[in-house]
Amino acid sequence: MQLAKKDFTESLIQLTILLSLVGVRVDIDSYLTGVYPPLAEINLGPSSAYTQTPFHILRDTLDGYGVHPKCPELDSFFASRRLLDEVRTLGSPRFPTQLSAWLVHQVSSTGPSTSNSPDTNPGLENTENEAGGTNDPLSVRGQTNTELVQGPCVAGAFPSEDEVKVKEEEEAVPLTQLAHSSTLEQENLLEGIPSLSEPALHDVPPATDIDWNNLLSVTDLNDFDTLIAERLSELDSDINSAISQDVSLHDAMVTNSGSFGPAPAAAESRTANQQQRSLLQLESTNSSLSDSLPGMAVGLAALPFASVCNLTGNMTSQSALGDCLDEAVFDQINQLGLESLGTIDNHLNFLECLDSQAFEDLDSDSGLSLESSYGCPASPGSSEMSSSSSYYEEEGGATGYSSELDSKPPKGIMDHSTLWPSVDPGESVWHNHSYSSSPLLTKPSLRLPCKTEEPEEDSGLQLDERELSRDELRARAMCIPFSVLQIVNMPVEEFMEVLDSHSFTPEQVTLLRDIRRRGKNKLAAQNCRKRKLDAITGLQEEVDRLQAQRDRLLREKRLTAKTMGAVAHQFKQLSRDILSRLRDASGRPLNPERFTLQCGANGRVVVQPIRQPAVTTSSGKKTDKRKKEKKQ
DNA sequence: TAGAATTGTCATAGT
DNA sequence: TAACTATGACAATTC
Known part of the structure; x- marks a missing residue:
């Protein structure tokens, strides 16, 4: 049936062209108005002038009418329309x-x-x-x-x-x-x-x-x-x-x-x-x-x-x-x-x-900026970090970041899991990366750490003591009954309450505030560096993508x-x-x-x-x- | 041992 | 104004 229709259609076209050659215009609008759909089947046959080449398919789908390119009705419509235009072109004058x-x-x-x-x-x-x-x-x-x-x-x-x-x-x-x-x-x-x-x-x-x-x-x-x-x-x-x-x-x-x-x-x-x-x-x-x-x-x-x-x-x-x-x-x-x-x-x-x-457009559409990475779920945002209620959870991971006791962070881009592992804050050591503690600080003394003394007295330290951070040692030296993690992670209201209720000396209060400030700043520095790395990585990927797109557009x-x-x-x-x-x-x-x-x-x-x-x-x-x- | 990478800390600006 | 965050800069440490 389709073959018969196809032959009939081609015959009709040929007849139309023939008539056009002798000056007779043939209007086949009615043929394409939807009453008779056989032209839709022109594309189905290999003998059709338009189905022998896929150009009309490509063009029709690119006409930008918002219809799915694979829509058969669309293709048939445009093929029919093209045939009509062709015949009209041939028809008159x-x-x-x-x-x-x-x-x-x-x-x-x-x-x-x-x-x-x-x-x-x-x-x-x-x-x-x-x-x-x-x-x-x-x-x-x-x-x-x-x-x-x-x-x-x-x-x-x-x-x-x-x-x-x-x-x-x-x-x-x-x-x-x-x-x-x-x-x-x-x-x-x-x-x-x-x-x-x-x-x-x-x-x-x-x-x-x-x-x-x-x-x-x-x-x-x-x-x-x-x-x-x-x-x-x-x-x-x-x-x-x-x-x-x-x-x-x-x-x-x-x-x-x-x-x-x-x-x-x-x-x-x-x-x-x-x-x-x-x-x-x-x-x-x-x-x-x-x-x-x-x-x-x-x-x-x-x-x-x-x-x-x-x-x-x-x-x-x-x-x-x-x-x-x-x-x-x-x-x-x-x-x-x-x-x-x-x-x-x-x-x-x-x-x-x-x-x-x-x-x-690509530049403006990239949506990549230093700010955008903040909201990235892969990286803890500033808003998250600014929330006091999330400090224990967030900074618990931060303790892992500096937990050289467990494992060293990989080089290069910081591993997020390394930066933010779920480690029990109470059991982890704050950090001992940069500063080795002086044995004098293990004593309840107010002496500040002297870096020149550190190498000479390392041999006398216990293993767990060497892993303590400077602030941890200071806290111990000042007889502060709180760990650095507790000091840093507790809400400000609680921290103020601790300061008021424990009758600390001014030196202890100052140390507590410094510990809290340094601890929070350390976390902030970690977040900042991670964001910077994320931004750099994202920008590099964007550059690669844009270069590839540029090459394609140039071609x-x-x-x-x-x-x-x-x-x-x-x-x-x-x-x-x-x-x-x-x-x-x-x-x-x-x-x-x-x-x-x-x-x-x-x-x-x-x-x-x-x-x-x-x-x-x-x-x-x-x-x-x-x-x-x-x-x- | 020089140099890169990592990390902590400080200073400062902004919120 | 205090607390907090973000970030550049610097230094210590590690590899």
């Missing part, structure tokens, strides 16, 4: 349909062919020179606009010997090629670009970004061409076959037929003439543009650049960055047209902003830059080919060096003259004159 098919053949052609390239075609060169001889694009513009509307005037510029065959063999056109247009285009490009991008991950010199900055910052078309050529010269030769830089319409059709299997040469020429005829049928969608716009307004309408842009969807689908580029940057390239390719540097700046912003950036270069180059080639086939009022082809295509958001393609540098120089002269006038 006639020229986009023809142009779409031509793009398919051109892109899918294998092997470069320069026979009819604009640069090598002497006829075009002559006409270009003639057109360029006027040095007035406006004159050409006005004539061309009218010419394009009339159409038949242009027909003479194309060979028409195969036009009759076109009508006869139109039914034999491999319509599936049209249905596969964007898919094949993506496949071919993606077969080439990954081979280009893969070495970018490993072999790209460090100056790649700089070169690409230069590339994208070039506003002059010639410079852009040069940089593009330089860039592509470094790329794998497969890009030549994938993009078919210098393939003319006819050659593209020939090579394309070979790519799709054996086809008669007549069919190739027929298809070529079909494209030519479609070009002759250009309709001016806005005749007033010749007056209002500095260029010709040609209703090319809906160049399938979306399919070109789609190729980047898979390339960059692994990240949101690629998605943004695919959806925004490339669409803007499409809209701005070839003349505005210099603004790609803005997009590169966008990339830079993404990088920097990502880094800044994605380089990959995206290469993709953008490939797309820009293809856009330029397509524009050149299209312009070379357009005619002005006198039947002369447009000079691709002087005109450019701009694709509007509504799918309309407008031919506009390229701004000559002379304009800038004249403005510069004006400014110079103004400066001179000001000086005078």
Whole structure:
């Protein structure tokens, strides 16, 4: 059942495309409105144009609609929507349909062919020179606009010997090629670009970004061409076959037929003439543009650049960055047209902003600070330590920290279990790490420890006495009936009560306060050091993570830059080919060096003259004159 | 024996 | 104001 539906769907698409070729628009909205869901099953079959490549899946899931990427309904919806868009693009008017098919053949052609390239075609060169001889694009513009509307005037510029065959063999056109247009285009490009991008991950010199900055910052078309050529010269030769830089319409059709299997040469020429005829049928969608716009307004309408842009969807689908580029940057390239390719540097700046912003976000989002570690459950926070009720529990561990009787703390990062073991405070010794006690202090004497005496009298100490801390020994010497732990850990109220109730001497009170102060400060020092180590460790981990993320983003950036270069180059080639086939009022082809295509958001393609540098120089002269006038 | 690591202590600022 | 905490600095000790 699914197979039958699939076949029916493909047949419907082919029929729609066929009807579109003859100028009949087929609206299949009702087919996709949910009443009939069979398009959802297109993805299930291998014969579907869209299921043969996973690009739509990747793109659709990256469209950012908040639906789970694996949702089958979502995938089906977007596949259906894409099919609808494709059919609409092919449906009306006639020229986009023809142009779409031509793009398919051109892109899918294998092997470069320069026979009819604009640069090598002497006829075009002559006409270009003639057109360029006027040095007035406006004159050409006005004539061309009218010419394009009339159409038949242009027909003479194309060979028409195969036009009759076109009508006869139109039914034999491999319509599936049209249905596969964007898919094949993506496949071919993606077969080439990954081979280009893969070495970018490993072999790209460090100056790649700089070169690409230069590339994208070039506003002059010639410079852009040069940089593009330089860039592509470094790329794998497969890009030549994938993009078919210098393939003319006819050659593209020939090579394309070979790519799709054996086809008669007549069919190739027929298809070529079909494209030519479609070009002759250009309709001016806005005749007033010749007056209002500095260029010709040609209703090319809906160049399938979306399919070109789609190729980047898979390339960059692994990240949101690629998605943004695919959806925004490339669409803007499409809209701005070839003349505005210099603004790609803005997009590169966008990339830079993404990088920097990502880094800044990461910095700000790290949430790691010296303060944050305080709240870490692994480390006792200051609030915990400040609580008097928790002192016995907390500082009981602190006794273990200094309990060199049991075990030595490991070197390096302090072990938390070592720092905070649950040791009975009453049984543990406070510490004897730093100071060995004097035997004199074991006596009930008020003499302070003299460090110079310690080495001489260590031999007379008992083992347990040597393990006593200095304060412990002082307490013993002062006959204080409390251990250091008790003194330190008891609440302040209790400590005050002890001081009041035991009628201590002032020296004893001072010692008790000092013991308590030193003990608490020791714990504080331990906590402080542990927090510092935690902070350092956390920062180091954060640095490692950010460095890894930075490397990943840089790789994605380089990959995206290469993709953008490939797309820009293809856009330029397509524009050149299209312009070379357009005619002005006198039947002369447009000079691709002087005109450019701009694709509007509504799918309309407008031919506009390229701004000559002379304009800038004249403005510069004006400014110079103004400066001179000001000086005078 | 020099040097690093550990630890206690002091001083001080802040709470 | 006292108690407490946090932390830098210093010194003693250990390895």
